[in-house]
Amino acid sequence: ASGMAREKDKADRATYQTVLDPRTRLILVKMLNQGLFSELHGCVSTGKEANVYQASTADGNDLAVKIFKTSILTFKDRNRYVQGDFRFRTGYSKSNPRKMVKLWAEKEFRNLSRLHAAGIRCPQPVHLRLHVLVMEFVGSDGVAAPRLKDAHVTQEQQQSFYTQLVLLLREMYQRCHLVHADLSEYNILVHEEELWIIDVSQAVDLDHPRALDFLREDAAHINSYFRRAGVATLTTRELFEFVVDPNILAGNIDQAVEALMNVAASRPCATGEDEIAEKIFHEAYIPRRLEEVDDYEGDFESLRHTKAGSSREGIYYQTIAGMRKDMTGAAVQPAIMEEAQSVGT
Ligand code: ADP
Ligand code: MG
Numbered sequence: 001a002s003g004m005a006r007e008k009d010k011a012d013r014a015t016y017q018t019v020l021d022p023r024t025r026l027i028l029v030k031m032l033n034q035g036l037f038s039e040l041h042g043c044v045s046t047g048k049e050a051n052v053y054q055a056s057t058a059d060g061n062d063l064a065v066k067i068f069k070t071s072i073l074t075f076k077d078r079n080r081y082v083q084g085d086f087r088f089r090t091g092y093s094k095s096n097p098r099k100m101v102k103l104w105a106e107k108e109f110r111n112l113s114r115l116h117a118a119g120i121r122c123p124q125p126v127h128l129r130l131h132v133l134v135m136e137f138v139g140s141d142g143v144a145a146p147r148l149k150d151a152h153v154t155q156e157q158q159q160s161f162y163t164q165l166v167l168l169l170r171e172m173y174q175r176c177h178l179v180h181a182d183l184s185e186y187n188i189l190v191h192e193e194e195l196w197i198i199d200v201s202q203a204v205d206l207d208h209p210r211a212l213d214f215l216r217e218d219a220a221h222i223n224s225y226f227r228r229a230g231v232a233t234l235t236t237r238e239l240f241e242f243v244v245d246p247n248i249l250a251g252n253i254d255q256a257v258e259a260l261m262n263v264a265a266s267r268p269c270a271t272g273e274d275e276i277a278e279k280i281f282h283e284a285y286i287p288r289r290l291e292e293v294d295d296y297e298g299d300f301e302s303l304r305h306t307k308a309g310s311s312r313e314g315i316y317y318q319t320i321a322g323m324r325k326d327m328t329g330a331a332v333q334p335a336i337m338e339e340a341q342s343v344g345t
Contacts (some may be wrong), residue, residue, distance in 0.1 A: 054144065067132050067133040104131070105130065123136040147187075237316075242256070245336070291296075
């Protein structure tokens with residue numbers, strides 16, 4: 001009993017910064033008793049929706065314990081992420097906050113598992129109990145890695161981080177079938193000069209009806225961060241299309257990335273015209289399957305009457321459908337490379 005009391009003491013000590021409810025404390029005490037970790041340290045972060053603590057195991061490893069808050073009343077419009085995700089068709093109850101946070105923790109655990117299995121740098125999920133998620137600690141000697149927003153990054157490194165992220169976004173989409181949906185400099189950690197993806201409770205499967213909207217938002221956030229950091233970036237549309245292009249394969253991805261970065265470098269500062277095109281793309285409806293296209297023949301006709309290389313605003317599904325920009329057939333190479341060639345001729 002005194003052992004139990006001592007363990008409870010340890011759990012209590014960690015609560016000095018924020019008050020945990022008895023249920024959560026019981027979960028933590030059980031985890032301590034199970035030997036999942038032997039000590040729970042202070043808070044790494046107190047957010048609106050979750051607190052993250054650092055814990056250490058008996059053999060000296062660090063873990064991160066993310067505790068989703070049951071008390072919050074204002075979730076970041078969470079409904080939009082859950083509705084339409086086939087993995088959460090049942091059991092989502094808006095009226096029961098305890099069930100709701102359990103679901104978010106579960107979602108994060110599953111999404112981290114998917115990413116980790118695909119070799120994407122993210123915390124490895126370790127254990128889940130209701131709304132308490134235990135995962136790998138990203139950091140060194142008990143100090144959490146800084147967020148990209150706070151990290152000291154040289155200009156040269158920013159450039160390489162941008163390329164890294166463009167590839168990461170594509171891998172998440174193509175290999176994990178996930179869109180992060182809250183990707184920004186706040187949810188990326190810089191650890192040992194590499195980028196680590198965190199905070200994936202709201203990430204959605206590609207089957208989610210709004211997956212492409214979220215991808216477009218992620219792409220816009222990433223571009224805007226790096227643009228502010230002085231990196232020559234792509235347009236949101238270029239980044240988006242690179243992520244979804246089915247014609248980029250293991251054999252040509254290096255060339256595609258090179259072509260992409262050349263496009264970015266040749267356009268160092270955004271023009272007014274670019275900005276308008278960005279805005280239009282931001283609001284455009286992008287069908288994912290040809291059944292969702294209203295007027296394929298009409299689109300084909302209107303493209304037939306625009307000159308090669310000129311504006312194709314209003315028609316956005318060629319790349320995701322794997323077609324040539326002029327829709328005269330299936331593309332045989334990445335859109336970014338077809339484009340580079342058509343500009344050259
Ligand atoms: P939220 O933004 O919903 O509060 P996050 O998952 O983004 O939750 O975590 C909040 C903060 O906690 C992060 O910005 C990061 O600083 C820290 N953090 C989260 N997970 C880890 C981890 N596995 N290792 C180290 N620090 C972490
Ligand atoms: Mg976060």
